[in-house]
Amino acid sequence: MADQQRTGDLGAGISRREFLKGSGISAAATALARAPVEALTQEQTEKAVAGFGPGPVTCRLTVNGTVYTTHIEPRVTLLDALRNYLDITGPKRVCDRGTCGACTVLLNGKPIYSCTMFALEAQGQPIETPENLYREGQLHPVPAAFVQFDAQQCGYCTPGFVMAMKAAFDRDPRPSPGQVEAALAGNICRCGTYQQMRDALRALCQAYQNKPKGG
Amino acid sequence: MPESKWPEKRRIIGTKVPRVDGPAKATGTAKYGSDINRQGMLHAMILRSPYAHARIRKIDTSGVSKVPGVQAIFDIRKEGDEVFYAGDEILGVAADTEEHARDALRAIRIEYEVLDFIVKEEDALANPAKGTVPASKEGNVRPGGERTEGDVAQAFREADAVVEGTYGVPVQTHVCLESHGLVAEWDKDGGLTVWCSTQATDGTAGGLAQYFRIPAARVNCITHYMGGGYGSKFGADVQGNVAAELARKTQKPVKLFLDRDEEHLAVGNRPSAHARVKIAGTKDGKITAFEADIYGTPGIGNAAGVNLLVLPYVYGVPNVKLNNRIVRLNAGAARAMRAPGHPQNCFITESAVDDLCNKLGLDPLKVRLQNLPNNFLKPIYEREIEIAAELSEWSKKWHPPGKGPARGVLKHGIGMALHTWGGAGHGPNDVRITINADGSVLAQCSTQDLGTGERTVLPIVVAEVLGLDVRDITVQIGESRFGRSTGSGGSTTCPSTAPAALNAAAAARDELFKKIAPRLDTTPDKLAIEPGKIVDRSSGKSWTWKQACARLGMDSVQASGNWSPGLSSQGVGGVQVAEVLVDTETGVVRCTRIVAVQDCGMIINKLACESQVAGGVIMGINYALFEERILDRHTGRMVNPDLEFYKLGGILDMPEIVVHMVDMPERGVIGIGEPPTISTAAAIGNAVCNAIGVRVSTTPFTPDKVLAALAQRSA
Numbered sequence: 048m049a050d051q052q053r054t055g056d057l058g059a060g061i062s063r064r065e066f067l068k069g070s071g072i073s074a075a076a077t078a079l080a081r082a083p084v085e086a087l088t089q090e091q092t093e094k095a096v097a098g099f100g101p102g103p104v105t106c107r108l109t110v111n112g113t114v115y116t117t118h119i120e121p122r123v124t125l126l127d128a129l130r131n132y133l134d135i136t137g138p139k140r141v142c143d144r145g146t147c148g149a150c151t152v153l154l155n156g157k158p159i160y161s162c163t164m165f166a167l168e169a170q171g172q173p174i175e176t177p178e179n180l181y182r183e184g185q186l187h188p189v190p191a192a193f194v195q196f197d198a199q200q201c202g203y204c205t206p207g208f209v210m211a212m213k214a215a216f217d218r219d220p221r222p223s224p225g226q227v228e229a230a231l232a233g234n235i236c237r238c239g240t241y242q243q244m245r246d247a248l249r250a251l252c253q254a255y256q257n258k259p260k261g262g
Numbered sequence: 263m264p265e266s267k268w269p270e271k272r273r274i275i276g277t278k279v280p281r282v283d284g285p286a287k288a289t290g291t292a293k294y295g296s297d298i299n300r301q302g303m304l305h306a307m308i309l310r311s312p313y314a315h316a317r318i319r320k321i322d323t324s325g326v327s328k329v330p331g332v333q334a335i336f337d338i339r340k341e342g343d344e345v346f347y348a349g350d351e352i353l354g355v356a357a358d359t360e361e362h363a364r365d366a367l368r369a370i371r372i373e374y375e376v377l378d379f380i381v382k383e384e385d386a387l388a389n390p391a392k393g394t395v396p397a398s399k400e401g402n403v404r405p406g407g408e409r410t411e412g413d414v415a416q417a418f419r420e421a422d423a424v425v426e427g428t429y430g431v432p433v434q435t436h437v438c439l440e441s442h443g444l445v446a447e448w449d450k451d452g453g454l455t456v457w458c459s460t461q462a463t464d465g466t467a468g469g470l471a472q473y474f475r476i477p478a479a480r481v482n483c484i485t486h487y488m489g490g491g492y493g494s495k496f497g498a499d500v501q502g503n504v505a506a507e508l509a510r511k512t513q514k515p516v517k518l519f520l521d522r523d524e525e526h527l528a529v530g531n532r533p534s535a536h537a538r539v540k541i542a543g544t545k546d547g548k549i550t551a552f553e554a555d556i557y558g559t560p561g562i563g564n565a566a567g568v569n570l571l572v573l574p575y576v577y578g579v580p581n582v583k584l585n586n587r588i589v590r591l592n593a594g595a596a597r598a599m600r601a602p603g604h605p606q607n608c609f610i611t612e613s614a615v616d617d618l619c620n621k622l623g624l625d626p627l628k629v630r631l632q633n634l635p636n637n638f639l640k641p642i643y644e645r646e647i648e649i650a651a652e653l654s655e656w657s658k659k660w661h662p663p664g665k666g667p668a669r670g671v672l673k674h675g676i677g678m679a680l681h682t683w684g685g686a687g688h689g690p691n692d693v694r695i696t697i698n699a700d701g702s703v704l705a706q707c708s709t710q711d712l713g714t715g716e717r718t719v720l721p722i723v724v725a726e727v728l729g730l731d732v733r734d735i736t737v738q739i740g741e742s743r744f745g746r747s748t749g750s751g752g753s754t755t756c757p758s759t760a761p762a763a764l765n766a767a768a769a770a771r772d773e774l775f776k777k778i779a780p781r782l783d784t785t786p787d788k789l790a791i792e793p794g795k796i797v798d799r800s801s802g803k804s805w806t807w808k809q810a811c812a813r814l815g816m817d818s819v820q821a822s823g824n825w826s827p828g829l830s831s832q833g834v835g836g837v838q839v840a841e842v843l844v845d846t847e848t849g850v851v852r853c854t855r856i857v858a859v860q861d862c863g864m865i866i867n868k869l870a871c872e873s874q875v876a877g878g879v880i881m882g883i884n885y886a887l888f889e890e891r892i893l894d895r896h897t898g899r900m901v902n903p904d905l906e907f908y909k910l911g912g913i914l915d916m917p918e919i920v921v922h923m924v925d926m927p928e929r930g931v932i933g934i935g936e937p938p939t940i941s942t943a944a945a946i947g948n949a950v951c952n953a954i955g956v957r958v959s960t961t962p963f964t965p966d967k968v969l970a971a972l973a974q975r976s977a
Contacts, residue, residue: 120361131305131360136297137290139489141439142522142905149439181289194284197873201713202287203439203489209288231913235905237439237490238713239880241913242921243873 099167106166110135111179121167125159126150128166129176137177137206141235148234151207152176158214160233177206180213188254189213192247200238208234212248221256224249266765266826268864268927273793274726276925278869281718282737283711287487294487295457298445300515304333305360306508308501309352309367310524311345314379314592314898315394318343318352318372325369331358332366334511336504344377346395346562347592348899349527354504356516379592381893383534383559386589395562395590406556406566406586409573414540417551417581421542423621424551429613430536430960431567431606431943433559433891435526436599437910440489442499442529443519446506453480454506458498459519461491462749463708467742469497470506485710485740492881493598494530496749501529523903530597531891533560533567535606536960541614545622547629549574551581554610560588563595568610569603575611576643576680576835577633593893593900598751600878601683601936605885605943609961612679612944617957620663626678626948627656639835643680646837646859646924650678653920654839654857664955671847675953678839681940685862685933687757687830692745693766695724697774697819701808703728703735705766709747709759710740714935715870719756720763722866727767729791730807745822753933757830760866760931765823773819774811781813830930836860836937838879840945841917844953846972849965853883853917853946861924863932868923875921875938882942883917884910887962909962 100121106128108115117132126143129135129152138161141149145163152161153175161169180187190209192198199205208231215222215230222230227248236244268275286292318341326332336354339345345352352372357363379394380386380402390403418424444458454476460466460483467483488495498506505518520529535558542551552574558567566588573584615633619626631647634640651657659676661667666674696704705724711717721735738744748758775786778796782789788800796810797803841855856879865871888909892901902908943961950968951957956975958967 120359122361127360130297131299134299136293136299139290139294139439140296141441144522144904144906146905147439177288177290181285181291186285186289190285190288193288194280197280197284197715197869199281199284199287199713200715200873200877201439201490202283202292202487203294205288206290228913233912235439235910235912237437237881237910239877240873241880241916242876242919244913 107170108133108166108174109172110174111176119166121165123166124162125164125166125169126161129161135176135178139203139206141203146235147204148211149204149207151210151234153210153214156214156217158211177209180209187213188251189216192251196243196246196250198240198243198247200240204234204236208236208244216251216255220258222252224252227252266828268764268829268930269726272726274722274732276865276868276927279718279722279732279867280869281715282721282732283717292487294440294489295444295459295485296440296489296519298457298517300445300447303445303515303517304356304358304508304512305363306354306356306505306516306518307363307367308354308504308524309370310528311350311352312348313345313374313376314348314381315377316345316374317377318345319375320373321353322371325371326355326366329357329362329365329369331362333357333514334508336507336511338500338504347527347594349524349594351500351528354508354518356508356512379898381591381593381898382895383536383557383589383591385895386591387557394592398590402590404588404590406588407570408586409570409582409584412581414551414553414581414583418540418542421550422545423618424540424542425614425617425621426538426540427614427617427957428536428538428959429610431534431609431885432961433534434532434599434885434889435891435908436492436494436530437908438490438492438494438525441520441522441525442495442501444498444502444505445515445517446509447515448510448513452476455482455484456498456502456506457484458502459488459495460485460497461488461495461710461712461751462497463710463740463742464747465496465749466498473498473503474506481742483742488710488712491712491750492600493602493751496751499529522905526891526900526903526908528594530599531561531594532599533565533596534558535567535610537610539610539614541618543618543622547622547624547632549577549579549615549618549633552579552614553583555585556610557587557589558606559591559593560596561591561593564588565596567603567606569607573607573611575607576635576682577611577615578635579633592898600881601940604681604683604940605882608679608681608940609944609947612941613947613957616677616948616951623662625660627651627660630678630680639682639833642835642861643837646835646861649922650837650839650857650859653922656839659841661952663952666953671845672843673846673953675842675844675949675951676839677945677948677952678837679941679944679948681836681937683753683834683937683940684832685753685757685834686832687754687761687825687931688748689758689825690746691748691758691762691825692822693720693759693762694745694822695766695770697770697811699811699814699818701811703730704738705735705763706738706744707747707759707762708740708742708744709755710750712750714755714874715867716755716759718870719760719866723760723763724767727764727771729793729795753935753937755933756866757931757933758825761825761829762823764829765826766821767823769823770819770821773821777817777819778810778813828930831863831932834861834932834937836941838941838945840942840949842946842949842953844950844968846954849968851887851950851963851968853887855918855920856942857920858938859922859924860934860938861926862934863929864927865923865925866931871923871934872921874934875923876919878938879919879942880911880916881939883946885961886943886946887911890962
């Protein structure tokens with residue numbers, strides 16, 4: 048158990064989006080340098096390596112406020128753990144390599160490509176999936192705007208866009224339309240609903256501007 | 263008899279109605295086929311050939327026994343068989359987890375005899391006798407048809423201007439975001455249920471019944487939601503049959519959805535088209551002759567990219583000579599893709615028309631007006647060109663090629679293109695309606711929603727007829743057991759199912775009147791529907807919908823309707839104007855604005871209609887600027903079977919898109935899915951030429967090609 052907890056710590060904060068900011072190797076090195084590798088004794092390191100797989104290990108994920116325990120091989124991505132092991136299928140698998148954004152979830156409130164993170168790395172951190180924005184018949188303003196302005200057709204990319212847009216409004220409660228658009232640049236829609244997304248995000252920016260501070 | 267007339271006064275039809283399934287889709291609670299997880303379900307994958315052409319010498323699956331969790335293998339090909347493209351199917355494997363299925367594929371050893379292959383059109387044309395694809399004893403290049411009208415030779419001699427050019431579009435893949443595939447589950451009695459990503463539930467169920475030789479009544483194909491098809495998802499396909507075979511073998515549910523690379527390789531694409539064109543005209547802008555020598559590739563498929571019957575595209579040209587060749591390659595077979603044949607036809611024709619205009623020194627808008635076809639579309643085009651000219655400020659913004667305003671190295675260009683499509687409704691498409699004594703209404707049909715908003719079409723029409731609101735209608739679609747449907751191809755879904763819904767609703771209303779009239783002390787002919795209520799026209803008495811339905815007591819109303827003639831029609835036009843900024847230093851083309859003017863007869867849901875048009879435009883922008891399947895001559899493989907190097911534009915790449923719908927309710931319903939994607943690439947191509955004064959002859963208009971064209975101009 049302790050070993051798995053450590054894995055979670057090692058992986059904290061490494062998201063595909065951050066990873067992509069630099070060249071692969073340097074970004075990975077940076078991320079690793081931030082982890083408390085030096086603090087591990089040789090013995091602990093060996094134990095840690097021996098502890099993971101290749102067979103299934105216990106994985107605890109906190110999704111939309113609920114703690115799920117499952118048994119997965121360490122190679123399983125967060126996306127596949129959600130979809131194949133926890134039946135949380137709002138995040139979609141489209142490119143499976145961190146390009147299209149259909150698998151976007153919020154990890155610690157930050158949007159990440161869940162196809163490009165191991166599930167074990169996401170342990171111990173709150174994960175929010177699109178399903179969380181529609182609870183007990185209550186629709187969050189972001190997906191509500193997608194519906195109102197028809198910013199979806201087949202809908203397969205939409206949950207990813209919705210999460211990326213929600214993250215933009217979470218980060219800055221009064222963003223400009225340009226800032227929100229930029230926050231969607233890591234997502235791809237094939238049916239071509241960008242024009243309607245612009246209508247939706249402009250209306251949302253307006254609504255958020257008019258909100259009292261702290262609201 | 264149900265009435266076969268649209269209501270003259272329409273409360274809901276033609277207004278903007280948000281999708282009824284919008285909240286579920288936007289929050290990921292809608293369950294697509296690929297989201298289905300069944301108890302004890304296995305995961306399956308397909309082993310594919312890494313070679314563009316090979317004979318399978320030996321299949322050794324012994325290594326699989328060391329992989330945990332593998333439950334079954336199904337041979338698609340046997341030893342001695344040939345495979346014809348990199349990605350061709352060899353066998354399927356089912357395991358307890360996706361990870362183990364992947365391991366199993368790695369553990370299988372295939373011995374290949376690698377054979378000669380051709381993956382480039384120019385290589386096949388240079389060796390026309392060499393056959394490397396199925397049934398190619400005569401070589402890979404086949405005649406693809408000819409068409410002659412009038413006398414082009416004489417017309418070229420008499421013309422004021424003759425222009426020659428080459429124009430081409432490469433292979434584009436569908437890139438459905440939900441991959442092809444299904445979940446298959448057999449019940450104990452030999453019945454099969456599949457959750458399939460398809461644009462034809464009825465056809466897919468029928469195909470599976472035939473394949474497995476079981477009664478059609480025992481197969482249910484469920485497609486409650488599907489993540490894009492664009493013409494590529496009309497059946498269970500190899501992967502669907504394999505999943506069902508593995509499910510039968512193991513007696514467990516099996517899920518098989520393809521990976522992204524398989525999507526690019528194996529399940530369809532839009533064929534390329536390259537044309538050498540000679541076009542002629544008079545000095546006042548009448549096009550007199552069009553000659554084209556064309557080739558294109560359908561991969562190992564058989565159908566060519568262009569449609570000779572509508573080439574030259576849109577315009578009436580008296581003298582025509584066409585010759586087409588089909589260049590078959592060791593690559594995945596082409597399939598229908600959003601307006602098959604038309605974007606290629608449009609690009610070839612509209613590029614040549616603009617080059618002729620440029621040579622004659624004429625405004626391309628005026629030349630287009632002079633060459634419109636002599637049929638019912640002529641006045642529609644005239645109206646649409648006028649609207650497009652106004653919305654795009656054409657007369658202010660158009661300038662002779664290369665002579666426009668520039669901001670430093672950024673050159674402005676504007677271009678126009680026209681398109682047409684059929685649409686049309688047909689049967690059999692059943693809509694079934696149940697009215698219950700509590701007033702609740704259920705509408706069902708087997709048609710699936712590709713993303714066009716089909717789930718909202720039904721309640722709009724039914725609510726209109728029954729005097730209710732859209733939210734009062736419960737809708738169930740996308741299960742083959744709900745009746746017959748013809749599949750979503752050719753932009754025919756809305757024009758087929760909206761009339762069926764009208765007929766079903768009218769039949770349900772009449773049946774309701776028949777059942778409740780005696781209990782309301784009146785006769786059915788005196789009853790009528792008004793919003794929210796039922797009225798007796800002779801006595802003036804009225805009952806709310808619920809009060810009236812309550813008179814059904816223990817009974818309910820069941821009615822159904824099919825498509826019938828007179829409620830739909832076919833044939834649409836469309837005009838698009840594109841503006842671009844071309845960076846003459848980097849070669850980057852940025853599309854800054856598109857005006858799309860489109861008719862589609864009677865509009866059912868204006869909100870979804872406008873979405874379709876904007877979406878079609880965006881697919882056209884991708885075709886113009888980004889998309890290309892690239893095959894490697896040396897390895898025979900696709901080098902970009904992904905979404906990093908097979909480029910699709912994101913929101914920041916997209917221009918402002920102005921959509922104008924021309925509502926023509928008197929024509930009945932016509933489809934809208936395909937037409938708006940046709941002319942975008944051609945309009946952008948003409949805008950690029952207008953910006954830099956030289957033609958970039960093939961899409962995508964990538965910086966290398968733009969810079970090469972500019973260099974050629976300077977030289």
